Amino acid sequence: MDILISGASVAGPALALYLNRSGHRVTVVERAPALREGGYSVDFRGEAHMAVLRALGILADVEHHQTHMGDMSYVNESGKKMASVPGDLFAGDVEILRGDLARILYDATKDRTEYVFGDSITSLAQDADGVTVTFERGASRRFDLVVGADGLHSNVRSLAFDAPESAVTSYLGLYCAVFTLDNYLGLDHTGQLYSTPGKTVGIYSARNNTEAKAMFYFGSPPLDHDRRDVTRQKELLAEAYRGVGWETPTLLRKMWQADDFYFDSTSQVHLDSWSRGRVVLIGDAACCPSPLSGMGTGLALVGAHVLAGELAAANGDHRTAFARYEQEVRAYATGCQKSAVGVSKFMVPENRLMAWFMNQNYKIMPYLPWKGVIAKSVRKTASAITLKDYGLSRPAGTAPRPRPSGRAS
Ligand SMILES: Cc1cc2nc3c(=O)[nH]c(=O)nc-3n(C[C@H](O)[C@H](O)[C@H](O)COP(=O)(O)OP(=O)(O)OC[C@H]3O[C@@H](n4cnc5c(N)ncnc54)[C@H](O)[C@@H]3O)c2cc1C
Numbered sequence: 001m002d003i004l005i006s007g008a009s010v011a012g013p014a015l016a017l018y019l020n021r022s023g024h025r026v027t028v029v030e031r032a033p034a035l036r037e038g039g040y041s042v043d044f045r046g047e048a049h050m051a052v053l054r055a056l057g058i059l060a061d062v063e064h065h066q067t068h069m070g071d072m073s074y075v076n077e078s079g080k081k082m083a084s085v086p087g088d089l090f091a092g093d094v095e096i097l098r099g100d101l102a103r104i105l106y107d108a109t110k111d112r113t114e115y116v117f118g119d120s121i122t123s124l125a126q127d128a129d130g131v132t133v134t135f136e137r138g139a140s141r142r143f144d145l146v147v148g149a150d151g152l153h154s155n156v157r158s159l160a161f162d163a164p165e166s167a168v169t170s171y172l173g174l175y176c177a178v179f180t181l182d183n184y185l186g187l188d189h190t191g192q193l194y195s196t197p198g199k200t201v202g203i204y205s206a207r208n209n210t211e212a213k214a215m216f217y218f219g220s221p222p223l224d225h226d227r228r229d230v231t232r233q234k235e236l237l238a239e240a241y242r243g244v245g246w247e248t249p250t251l252l253r254k255m256w257q258a259d260d261f262y263f264d265s266t267s268q269v270h271l272d273s274w275s276r277g278r279v280v281l282i283g284d285a286a287c288c289p290s291p292l293s294g295m296g297t298g299l300a301l302v303g304a305h306v307l308a309g310e311l312a313a314a315n316g317d318h319r320t321a322f323a324r325y326e327q328e329v330r331a332y333a334t335g336c337q338k339s340a341v342g343v344s345k346f347m348v349p350e351n352r353l354m355a356w357f358m359n360q361n362y363k364i365m366p367y368l369p370w371k372g373v374i375a376k377s378v379r380k381t382a383s384a385i386t387l388k389d390y391g392l393s394r395p396a397g398t399a400p401r402p403r404p405s406g407r408a409s
Pocket residue numbers: 006007008009010011012029030031032036037038039040041098119120121149150151152153154155178262282283284285290291292296297300
């Protein structure tokens with residue numbers, strides 16, 4: 001089949017890798033002019049995540065790019081260490097920068113996938129045999145199927161589902177921003193976090209200490225802004241953190257040079273159905289659990305595995321495949337979404353008392369029995385799906401041929 005995927009981040013290229021192996025012709029359209037390599041670290045934990053990394057054939061690459069982060073410190077306004085967040089509390093089996101993962105997936109697919117950067121779908125017209133797609137820049141084309149892997153603010157979802165974004169997303173109360181800067185504090189596989197009521201800000205070293213990531217989480221009512229206007233987003237962040245101490249003024253000064261600035265709300269997507277006819281959604285577009293869950297990237301990979309697998313199992317019958325894909329993944333996605341609810345209170349203390357309480361907690365965390373309970377519960381959520389082996393783990397043509405019946409091996 002000719003399959004169009006909108007979005008070249010994590011879910012889109014992962015799906016393309018599987019679909020290439022089934023022999024489909026895949027086009028990926030990405031609105032950004034080039035691969036977007038920003039973002040902070042993402043974790044994979046538990047059997048389901050690891051199984052998909054192995055099936056995709058990228059586990060060795062991902063391990064090669066591991067962040068190897070140690071403990072993070074909570075500091076006070078003058079930079080004095082107040083408490084330590086144990087690295088093994090939140091780290092998964094393997095942790096990698098989102099941008100490195102996007103690059104690995106892109107490199108693994110670029111020879112067999114047509115990538116179109118700097119374009120976006122403007123309309124989708126379905127009929128019995130396919131979908132006619134028009135684009136902002138390119139000529140209109142026909143596809144058998146269209147996949148929306150275009151994130152929380154999915155364009156495909158807006159075009160094909162009769163649901164405005166406000167009706168299918170729920171905001172969890174925080175905004176988050178991330179950008180790359182120089183490792184000017186000389187951090188060695190570690191980071192520092194500083195909280196004031198309603199705001200957390202931090203910096204940690206990345207790519208073997210050759211650079212650093214600044215991250216911000218702040219409470220706010222929903223902000224009305226143009227998501228394509230990065231300058232305005234930077235202004236919003238600067239306004240939100242005006243007067244905040246510690247390294248914040250330096251981080252904000254360096255923000256203006258960052259060309260990979262990421263800014264978004266912590267929101268979830270809740271849809272009654274993930275497909276409409278020949279159009280289907282995966283990753284954040286279908287079921288974003290929000291950055292607060294720490295599960296979004298693993299969930300995107302699991303979705304890609306199951307969708308491609310069910311398409312292969314149903315011999316291309318998209319109705320059957322889409323229904324089975326949703327049946328397999330929905331409960332898992334709901335579990336990932338539930339794990340994010342309530343987390344904002346711990347990411348960003350609402351008042352000084354809560355900030356003090358969190359610091360005390362982190363100080364004694366290594367000695368508390370519930371450290372293990374927290375780590376186990378995150379792992380349980382991430383592992384709460386048993387993935388089928390759809391036979392897509394090897395490139396097409398290299399799978400062992402079935403043995404002729406009646407012959408002993
Ligand atoms: C640059 C970047 C940085 C990120 N940083 C973080 C982070 O620091 N923390 C965090 O928790 N999550 C971050 N995320 C989100 C995280 O990648 C996802 O939550 C998760 O990995 C699921 O991925 P996804 O592929 O479903 O969606 P996303 O990663 O959101 O990818 C969606 C892709 O679709 C593209 N797109 C959007 N609209 C259109 C359109 N109209 N036409 C074509 N393409 C379109 C986007 O440019 C993007 O490449 C980031 C995403 C991006 C793109």
